[in-house]
Amino acid sequence: MIFDKMSLKSRTAFVTGAAHGIGKACAIALAEAGADVAVADLKDTVSATAEQIREIGGRAISMTADITDEKQIRECMDRVVREWGKLDICFCxxxxxxxxxxxxxxxxxxxxxxxxxxxxxxxxxxxxxxxMIEKGIPGSIVLTASMSGHIANIPQCQCAYNASKAGVIMLGKSLAVEWARYGIRINTISPGYIRTWSDEPLKPEEVGTSNFEQWTPLRRFGQAEELQGLVVYLAGDTSGFVTGSDYVIDGGYTAF
Ligand SMILES: NC(=O)c1ccc[n+]([C@@H]2O[C@H](COP(=O)([O-])OP(=O)(O)OC[C@H]3O[C@@H](n4cnc5c(N)ncnc54)[C@H](O)[C@@H]3O)[C@@H](O)[C@H]2O)c1
Structure with a gap:
Protein backbone atom coordinates (compact mmCIF):
# COMPACT_ATOMS: atom_id res chain seq x y z
CA MET A 1 0.00 0.00 0.00
CA ILE A 2 1.28 3.45 -0.86
CA PHE A 3 1.10 4.82 2.71
CA ASP A 4 3.17 1.84 3.88
CA LYS A 5 5.73 2.57 1.18
CA MET A 6 5.89 6.18 2.35
CA SER A 7 6.44 5.22 5.98
CA LEU A 8 9.63 6.48 7.62
CA LYS A 9 9.51 3.87 10.38
CA SER A 10 13.01 3.00 11.70
CA ARG A 11 14.53 6.02 9.94
CA THR A 12 16.35 8.79 11.79
CA ALA A 13 16.13 12.44 10.79
CA PHE A 14 17.88 15.70 11.63
CA VAL A 15 16.05 19.01 11.11
CA THR A 16 17.45 22.54 11.46
CA GLY A 17 15.40 25.64 12.14
CA ALA A 18 12.96 23.38 13.93
CA ALA A 19 11.91 25.77 16.71
CA HIS A 20 9.34 27.46 14.52
CA GLY A 21 7.61 27.66 11.15
CA ILE A 22 8.44 25.28 8.32
CA GLY A 23 11.14 23.37 10.24
CA LYS A 24 8.84 22.72 13.18
CA ALA A 25 5.90 21.64 11.00
CA CYS A 26 8.08 19.31 8.93
CA ALA A 27 9.92 17.84 11.95
CA ILE A 28 6.54 16.88 13.37
CA ALA A 29 5.44 15.45 10.00
CA LEU A 30 8.60 13.31 9.75
CA ALA A 31 7.82 11.98 13.23
CA GLU A 32 4.19 11.35 12.27
CA ALA A 33 5.51 9.36 9.31
CA GLY A 34 7.46 7.19 11.77
CA ALA A 35 10.97 8.68 11.93
CA ASP A 36 12.99 9.40 15.05
CA VAL A 37 13.66 13.11 14.77
CA ALA A 38 16.51 15.23 16.14
CA VAL A 39 15.64 18.90 16.07
CA ALA A 40 18.10 21.80 16.19
CA ASP A 41 17.78 25.57 16.26
CA LEU A 42 19.50 28.70 17.54
CA LYS A 43 16.55 29.11 19.90
CA ASP A 44 16.11 26.82 22.89
CA THR A 45 12.34 26.84 22.27
CA VAL A 46 13.21 24.00 19.90
CA SER A 47 12.71 21.75 22.94
CA ALA A 48 8.94 22.38 22.57
CA THR A 49 9.08 20.76 19.10
CA ALA A 50 10.77 17.69 20.61
CA GLU A 51 8.13 17.64 23.34
CA GLN A 52 5.35 17.70 20.74
CA ILE A 53 6.99 14.77 18.92
CA ARG A 54 7.15 12.77 22.16
CA GLU A 55 3.48 13.58 22.83
CA ILE A 56 2.53 11.86 19.56
CA GLY A 57 4.59 8.83 20.57
CA GLY A 58 7.79 9.59 18.65
CA ARG A 59 11.42 9.68 19.72
CA ALA A 60 13.09 13.07 19.68
CA ILE A 61 16.34 14.77 20.62
CA SER A 62 16.50 18.56 20.87
CA MET A 63 19.68 20.60 20.54
CA THR A 64 20.56 24.27 20.29
CA ALA A 65 23.07 24.95 17.54
CA ASP A 66 24.08 27.54 14.99
CA ILE A 67 24.21 26.18 11.44
CA THR A 68 27.08 28.53 10.60
CA ASP A 69 29.27 26.77 13.18
CA GLU A 70 30.57 23.55 11.65
CA LYS A 71 31.80 22.21 14.99
CA GLN A 72 28.39 22.64 16.61
CA ILE A 73 26.59 20.98 13.70
CA ARG A 74 29.04 18.08 13.68
CA GLU A 75 28.51 17.61 17.42
CA CYS A 76 24.73 17.52 16.87
CA MET A 77 25.05 14.84 14.20
CA ASP A 78 27.54 12.86 16.29
CA ARG A 79 24.99 12.83 19.11
CA VAL A 80 22.30 11.50 16.75
CA VAL A 81 24.64 8.71 15.62
CA ARG A 82 25.72 7.98 19.20
CA GLU A 83 22.12 7.71 20.43
CA TRP A 84 20.39 6.22 17.39
CA GLY A 85 23.24 4.61 15.44
CA LYS A 86 22.64 6.28 12.08
CA LEU A 87 21.28 9.21 10.10
CA ASP A 88 18.93 8.62 7.16
CA ILE A 89 17.31 12.01 6.58
CA CYS A 90 18.55 15.57 6.89
CA PHE A 91 16.29 18.59 6.41
CA CYS A 92 18.59 21.64 6.10
CA MET A 132 25.82 8.72 5.22
CA ILE A 133 28.91 8.05 3.06
CA GLU A 134 30.91 6.63 5.97
CA LYS A 135 28.07 4.34 7.05
CA GLY A 136 26.91 3.40 3.55
CA ILE A 137 23.44 4.86 4.11
CA PRO A 138 21.45 5.76 0.97
CA GLY A 139 20.05 8.82 2.71
CA SER A 140 17.90 11.73 1.67
CA ILE A 141 18.89 15.37 2.16
CA VAL A 142 16.35 18.13 1.61
CA LEU A 143 17.37 21.80 1.54
CA THR A 144 14.97 24.72 1.95
CA ALA A 145 15.57 27.17 -0.86
CA SER A 146 12.80 29.62 -1.88
CA MET A 147 10.81 30.85 -4.84
CA SER A 148 13.16 33.83 -4.35
CA GLY A 149 15.89 31.60 -5.76
CA HIS A 150 13.93 31.74 -9.02
CA ILE A 151 12.52 35.28 -9.09
CA ALA A 152 13.38 38.63 -7.47
CA ASN A 153 10.42 39.48 -5.24
CA ILE A 154 9.13 43.01 -4.86
CA PRO A 155 8.80 45.43 -3.14
CA GLN A 156 11.27 44.20 -0.50
CA CYS A 157 14.96 44.63 -1.25
CA GLN A 158 16.48 41.23 -0.65
CA CYS A 159 19.30 40.72 -3.14
CA ALA A 160 21.43 38.80 -0.63
CA TYR A 161 18.50 36.55 0.26
CA ASN A 162 17.59 35.90 -3.39
CA ALA A 163 21.21 35.16 -4.30
CA SER A 164 21.63 32.86 -1.28
CA LYS A 165 18.52 30.85 -2.19
CA ALA A 166 19.50 30.56 -5.86
CA GLY A 167 22.78 29.25 -4.46
CA VAL A 168 20.94 26.68 -2.34
CA ILE A 169 19.15 25.34 -5.43
CA MET A 170 22.46 24.87 -7.26
CA LEU A 171 24.11 23.49 -4.12
CA GLY A 172 21.38 20.84 -4.04
CA LYS A 173 21.91 19.93 -7.70
CA SER A 174 25.70 19.83 -7.28
CA LEU A 175 25.60 17.59 -4.21
CA ALA A 176 23.02 15.37 -5.94
CA VAL A 177 25.39 14.79 -8.84
CA GLU A 178 28.46 14.30 -6.61
CA TRP A 179 26.80 11.93 -4.13
CA ALA A 180 24.66 9.90 -6.53
CA ARG A 181 27.45 7.33 -6.51
CA TYR A 182 26.76 6.76 -2.81
CA GLY A 183 23.02 6.45 -3.36
CA ILE A 184 22.42 9.69 -1.44
CA ARG A 185 19.65 11.88 -2.86
CA ILE A 186 19.54 15.66 -2.48
CA ASN A 187 16.58 17.85 -3.41
CA THR A 188 15.46 21.39 -2.66
CA ILE A 189 12.08 22.87 -1.84
CA SER A 190 11.21 26.42 -2.89
CA PRO A 191 8.31 27.82 -0.88
CA GLY A 192 6.43 30.96 -1.80
CA TYR A 193 4.96 33.24 0.89
CA ILE A 194 4.37 30.99 3.90
CA ARG A 195 2.98 33.02 6.78
CA THR A 196 5.49 32.02 9.46
CA TRP A 197 6.38 35.56 10.52
CA SER A 198 3.34 35.75 12.82
CA ASP A 199 1.57 33.21 14.97
CA GLU A 200 -1.55 35.39 15.05
CA PRO A 201 -4.17 34.36 12.48
CA LEU A 202 -5.16 37.13 10.06
CA LYS A 203 -8.37 38.93 11.01
CA PRO A 204 -11.16 38.09 8.51
CA GLU A 205 -11.12 41.66 7.15
CA GLU A 206 -7.33 41.41 6.54
CA VAL A 207 -7.41 38.18 4.52
CA GLY A 208 -6.43 38.72 0.90
CA THR A 209 -5.61 42.40 1.32
CA SER A 210 -1.81 42.32 1.01
CA ASN A 211 0.04 42.55 -2.30
CA PHE A 212 1.66 39.22 -1.48
CA GLU A 213 -1.74 37.51 -1.44
CA GLN A 214 -3.08 39.40 -4.45
CA TRP A 215 -0.03 38.49 -6.57
CA THR A 216 -0.45 34.82 -5.60
CA PRO A 217 -2.95 33.11 -7.96
CA LEU A 218 -4.45 31.15 -5.03
CA ARG A 219 -4.97 34.57 -3.34
CA ARG A 220 -3.65 33.57 0.08
CA PHE A 221 -0.52 32.86 2.10
CA GLY A 222 0.64 29.29 2.41
CA GLN A 223 0.79 27.48 5.75
CA ALA A 224 3.90 25.68 7.01
CA GLU A 225 1.77 22.52 7.18
CA GLU A 226 1.36 22.66 3.40
CA LEU A 227 5.06 21.74 3.02
CA GLN A 228 4.82 18.64 5.21
CA GLY A 229 3.68 16.20 2.52
CA LEU A 230 6.46 17.16 0.13
CA VAL A 231 9.20 16.88 2.74
CA VAL A 232 7.94 13.47 3.90
CA TYR A 233 7.77 12.35 0.25
CA LEU A 234 11.33 13.52 -0.51
CA ALA A 235 12.63 11.93 2.71
CA GLY A 236 11.28 8.47 1.92
CA ASP A 237 11.48 5.65 -0.58
CA THR A 238 8.66 6.67 -2.92
CA SER A 239 10.90 9.49 -4.18
CA GLY A 240 13.71 7.00 -4.81
CA PHE A 241 14.32 8.17 -8.41
CA VAL A 242 14.19 11.87 -7.47
CA THR A 243 17.46 13.72 -6.99
CA GLY A 244 18.82 17.12 -7.98
CA SER A 245 15.29 18.46 -8.29
CA ASP A 246 13.73 21.65 -6.96
CA TYR A 247 10.07 21.78 -5.94
CA VAL A 248 8.26 25.12 -5.98
CA ILE A 249 5.26 25.38 -3.61
CA ASP A 250 4.02 28.93 -4.00
CA GLY A 251 0.29 29.03 -4.72
CA GLY A 252 1.17 29.76 -8.35
CA TYR A 253 3.23 32.91 -7.66
CA THR A 254 6.01 32.05 -10.10
CA ALA A 255 3.68 30.57 -12.70
CA PHE A 256 3.23 33.81 -14.61
N1 LIG B 1 8.19 31.85 5.29
C1 LIG B 1 8.38 32.02 4.00
O1 LIG B 1 7.61 32.71 3.32
C2 LIG B 1 9.54 31.35 3.31
C3 LIG B 1 9.55 31.31 1.92
C4 LIG B 1 10.60 30.70 1.26
C5 LIG B 1 11.63 30.12 1.99
N2 LIG B 1 11.60 30.17 3.34
C6 LIG B 1 12.71 29.54 4.05
O2 LIG B 1 12.20 28.55 4.91
C7 LIG B 1 13.12 28.33 5.97
C8 LIG B 1 12.36 28.34 7.28
O3 LIG B 1 11.81 29.63 7.45
P1 LIG B 1 10.46 29.90 8.23
O4 LIG B 1 9.59 30.70 7.33
O5 LIG B 1 9.95 28.65 8.84
O6 LIG B 1 10.99 30.95 9.31
P2 LIG B 1 11.00 30.89 10.91
O7 LIG B 1 11.61 32.18 11.33
O8 LIG B 1 9.65 30.55 11.41
O9 LIG B 1 11.98 29.69 11.24
C9 LIG B 1 13.35 29.75 10.97
C10 LIG B 1 14.08 29.09 12.13
O10 LIG B 1 15.48 29.03 11.80
C11 LIG B 1 16.20 29.35 12.97
N3 LIG B 1 17.54 29.85 12.60
C12 LIG B 1 17.83 31.01 11.99
N4 LIG B 1 19.17 31.12 11.85
C13 LIG B 1 19.71 30.00 12.37
C14 LIG B 1 21.04 29.53 12.54
N5 LIG B 1 22.09 30.25 12.15
N6 LIG B 1 21.25 28.32 13.12
C15 LIG B 1 20.19 27.58 13.55
N7 LIG B 1 18.90 27.97 13.43
C16 LIG B 1 18.67 29.18 12.86
C17 LIG B 1 15.38 30.40 13.68
O11 LIG B 1 15.71 30.51 15.05
C18 LIG B 1 13.95 29.91 13.43
O12 LIG B 1 13.48 29.07 14.47
C19 LIG B 1 14.19 29.40 5.83
O13 LIG B 1 15.33 28.86 5.19
C20 LIG B 1 13.52 30.43 4.95
O14 LIG B 1 14.44 31.21 4.22
C21 LIG B 1 10.58 30.77 4.03
Missing part, protein backbone atom coordinates in the same frame (compact mmCIF):
# COMPACT_ATOMS: atom_id res chain seq x y z
CA UNK A 93 15.97 24.28 6.64
CA UNK A 94 17.18 27.03 8.98
CA UNK A 95 17.50 30.38 7.31
CA UNK A 96 17.43 34.12 7.71
CA UNK A 97 16.03 37.09 5.82
CA UNK A 98 16.96 40.68 4.94
CA UNK A 99 15.25 43.76 3.49
CA UNK A 100 17.87 46.41 2.77
CA UNK A 101 18.36 48.30 -0.51
CA UNK A 102 21.49 46.99 -2.25
CA UNK A 103 23.08 50.43 -2.52
CA UNK A 104 22.82 50.92 1.27
CA UNK A 105 23.53 47.43 2.52
CA UNK A 106 26.67 47.04 4.63
CA UNK A 107 28.82 44.27 3.22
CA UNK A 108 28.60 42.55 6.61
CA UNK A 109 24.81 42.20 6.14
CA UNK A 110 25.22 40.67 2.67
CA UNK A 111 27.81 38.25 4.03
CA UNK A 112 25.66 37.37 7.07
CA UNK A 113 22.76 36.28 4.85
CA UNK A 114 24.99 34.24 2.54
CA UNK A 115 26.73 32.73 5.57
CA UNK A 116 23.49 31.55 7.21
CA UNK A 117 21.44 30.57 4.16
CA UNK A 118 24.07 29.15 1.81
CA UNK A 119 27.15 28.29 3.86
CA UNK A 120 24.94 27.06 6.72
CA UNK A 121 23.05 24.78 4.34
CA UNK A 122 26.37 23.46 3.01
CA UNK A 123 27.77 22.87 6.50
CA UNK A 124 24.65 20.92 7.50
CA UNK A 125 24.29 18.94 4.28
CA UNK A 126 27.99 18.07 4.22
CA UNK A 127 28.02 16.91 7.84
CA UNK A 128 25.01 14.67 7.10
CA UNK A 129 26.49 13.46 3.82
CA UNK A 130 29.78 12.50 5.47
CA UNK A 131 27.94 10.29 7.97
Missing amino acids: NAGTFQDVPAEEMPLEEFERVIRVNLTGAFITARAAGKI
